[in-house]
Amino acid sequence: MSNDLSQLKVGFIGAGNMSYGIVKGILKSGGINSAHVTVSAPSANNFPRFQEMGVHVVHSNNEAVSGSQLVFLAVKPHLIRTVVTEVLPHLTERHTVVSVAAGVTLETLEQLLPPGVGVVRLMPNLPCVFQEGALLFARGSSAKEETGALLKHLLSACGSVEEGPESWIDIHTGLSGSGVAFVYLFAEAMAEGAVKMGMPSALAQRIAAQTILGAGRVLRDSGKPPAVLRGEVCTPGGTTIYGLHALEKGGVRSATMSAVETATERARELGRK
Ligand SMILES: NC(=O)c1ccc[n+]([C@@H]2O[C@H](COP(=O)([O-])OP(=O)(O)OC[C@H]3O[C@@H](n4cnc5c(N)ncnc54)[C@H](OP(=O)(O)O)[C@@H]3O)[C@@H](O)[C@H]2O)c1
Known part of the structure; x- marks a missing residue:
């Protein structure tokens, strides 16, 4: 993944509240060009608030993934399998996939994704939308330490960002x-x-x-x-x-x-x- 933030392209599958909070935070954290962020969703209902931030909006999940190095999965948990299967042909080792879907484990994500794709499980909470979230993430086996450092920087404007083992994610869900x-x-x-x-x-x-x-x-x-x-x-x-x-x-x-x-x-x- 590019360390030069001005070159980093970020895709979001799902244009709901979590995507909105995270996109807002990523752009505020600095370094990312809003034109390098692509958000996809079936309807255009939620597009205006992303367009106001200068973000590219599309209906094709493949388009959000193919040009990006960092991909956020921000759809309801029951849709994760469907959207991953849809974008699978476009995912390569140069991608890091960050899932915010509650209850979807790293093991499940790693089974669904091609080997070598970096996988991260991120648990935000609702105040993320107001940049006062409490976020905890856990890295899968292929996600490098540098990816964790990059995420901490990118998400810093969403609230507090902590990293820990996956077993803490459910505790974080209960606590935060x-x-x-x-x-x-x-x-x-x-x-x-x-x-x-x-x-x-x-x-x-x-x-x-x-x-x-x-x-x-x-x-x-x-x-x-x-x-x-x-x-x-x-x-x-x-x-x-x-x-x-x-x-x-x-x-x-x-x-x-x-x-x-x-x-x-x-x-x-x-x-x-
Ligand atoms: N909200 C929270 O407090 C919270 C906290 C922690 C984790 N999470 C997790 O965050 C994820 C997203 O939650 P949310 O609150 O942001 O949900 P949300 O507001 O309901 O948004 C879901 C988004 O997914 C889109 N979508 C539906 N089917 C799709 C498909 N096939 N391909 C691409 N996009 C599709 C929807 O499109 P339309 O715009 O067309 O309807 C909508 O933009 C969930 O997995 C949830 O577990 C949420």
Whole structure:
């Protein structure tokens, strides 16, 4: 694969939300020419937002693959086999294929693809669309270390990008893919608490969102463990320790651990099907 980003051509099969978030991030990370990015999908429904970024849009998956060195598979998991079979004649050892399809393992992808094609499994989450995603990828046996470094650079504007063994992908799905919904539930409950105490609902939701965003930024950017930050907010005998006690009595810690555990197990189960 070309190390000269200005020459690198990138294809996307699928023009949905994930492709949109990743294309936006790749172009923002710098070095890639938007005219060197091709996105394919059966309908033109999602094309305008890609065209606005100067990206080439086509209906032919083969066209998205044949001119590209890096190919993202961003269709629903049940379509992976169909689209790979369709583009197979155009895939060579010079290609690296990155799949974002939930539950589709490296083993399955490597069986479907010709030997020597570099394969990467990438798990983004929804905030990727707002460049605040949490992404984890695992490389297959033919994908080189340099490919990992290139992906880390290209995806850096999508959010945080980590690399790990494939066994972490399902855990990442439980923690971060599903985790987004766990945080929404918490936001909803916080806002409802404020409504109960007399605040208008829309205002309570805005403040809950900003509280979660602010807490997340402090947690990420300070590098301090959550328990330390929590301690810093607790004045002895103050409001926060009273509230935290109520959360502990309600079993929030245990319920949250179980939520990540059960979502991970479900991801593993779906991957086996
Ligand atoms: N959304 C998430 O939060 C999330 C998180 C992690 C992983 N993922 C994974 O990301 C993948 C894509 O999800 P998404 O949310 O982006 O889906 P999506 O918004 O539903 O988009 C799917 C895209 O696939 C296109 N498509 C359908 N059949 C096709 C075919 N035969 N050839 C080429 N393109 C075809 C659709 O075309 P049209 O535009 O014509 O309908 C659409 O553009 C899934 O495998 C999912 O598991 C999603």
